[in-house]
Amino acid sequence: MIWDIFYNPSDKTIAWTANGGVTEGIISSQQAASGYSHIQVEQDDLVDANKYIVNEDENGILLKSSFEPSFSTIIPNLEGTVNITGLPVGTKVYIDDVLKSTMTDTSLNITFNDPGNFRVTFRKSDHLEYEQLIVVGRYV
Amino acid sequence: MTDITITTTDTAIEKREKYYSELSEQLDKLYHDIDSGKFGDTAKTGQFYLARKAVKDKFPKS
Numbered sequence: 001m002i003w004d005i006f007y008n009p010s011d012k013t014i015a016w017t018a019n020g021g022v023t024e025g026i027i028s029s030q031q032a033a034s035g036y037s038h039i040q041v042e043q044d045d046l047v048d049a050n051k052y053i054v055n056e057d058e059n060g061i062l063l064k065s066s067f068e069p070s071f072s073t074i075i076p077n078l079e080g081t082v083n084i085t086g087l088p089v090g091t092k093v094y095i096d097d098v099l100k101s102t103m104t105d106t107s108l109n110i111t112f113n114d115p116g117n118f119r120v121t122f123r124k125s126d127h128l129e130y131e132q133l134i135v136v137g138r139y140v
Numbered sequence: 141m142t143d144i145t146i147t148t149t150d151t152a153i154e155k156r157e158k159y160y161s162e163l164s165e166q167l168d169k170l171y172h173d174i175d176s177g178k179f180g181d182t183a184k185t186g187q188f189y190l191a192r193k194a195v196k197d198k199f200p201k202s
Contacts, residue, residue, distance in 0.1 A: 078159060093144065100144045107141045114148040115159035138161045 003047045005061065006036040007054045011125040014049040014061070053126050067091070067122050067130035077137050078115055084108040087122060094121040112136045167192070 004022040007014045015036050022038075030036040039054065041047070041061055052061040072083040084107070087093075091103040095110075096119050112118065115136045122130040150158070160166065171192045174183045183189060 093142075095144070095146060101142050103142055105142060109141060109143045111143070111145045113145060114150060115155055116148065116150070118146060136158075139159050140161055140165075 001042065001044055003041050003043055005039050005041060005047065005054065006030050006034075007039070008035070009037040009058070012054040012056070012058070013125050014047070014052055014054060017047045017049055019047075051128065062126075064126055064128045066128050067124075069122065069130065069132075071132065074132060075135050075137050076112055078139075079111065079113055080136075081109050081111045082134060084110070088124060088127070090124055091127075092123045094123065095119070097121070110134070171196075 001019050004018045004027075005014055006016050006027075015034070027038045030038065037054075037058065039058060039060075043061070047061065051064055053064055054060070055062050067087070069084050069086045073080075074082070076082050087103050087106050087108055089103055089105060092099055093101045093103065093108065101108075110120070112134070115138065118134045118136070120132045120134055148155070161169075171189065173179060174186075174189045175193075
């Protein structure tokens with residue numbers, strides 16, 4: 001099956017895919033309106049834009065890698081710190097969907113000065129999104 | 141090492157609500173304070189204490 005892939009040339013993330021009905025007019029208008037580049041690939045399975053990325057040579061697609069972080073705890077005490085290791089450089093760290101940092105190394109410390117539940121999300125263009133709920137412990 | 145510190149815009153009341161222990165734990169602490177005599181012996185005749193004690197007696201820890 002031939003798939004038409006429209007992608008962002010800067011980070012190679014796939015914007016959308018189709019397995020038919022793509023015309024030269026659509027390709028040129030996607031380039032003009034959204035800046036998307038286009039390639040065709042042959043693959044039997046569905047090309048899920050969330051799971052694949054265009055390769056560096058821009059002539060094929062790759063499955064995204066998985067984050068494999070290690071958390072010191074996911075239920076820290078108030079004012080406690082969670083240490084997370086194994087993050088690739090360039091990982092964007094979001095807390096409750098707010099970008100907090102972009103990793104320049106592989107280890108992260110998050111200190112929670114207020115109580116509550118916090119959703120930590122890691123995003124990187126060539127990785128599947130990873131999410132972990134951190135629950136700051138209640139007073140005991 | 142990358143460091144992030146999380147503080148919220150929650151009000152003091154909101155922070156308290158999130159940090160208080162679960163209500164069942166708070167009530168258990170209250171029961172044990174009554175049981176140990178911190179509120180005087182008459183507190184042990186109150187409905188709260190007696191009802192809580194009845195449940196504890198019904199299902200004693202093994």
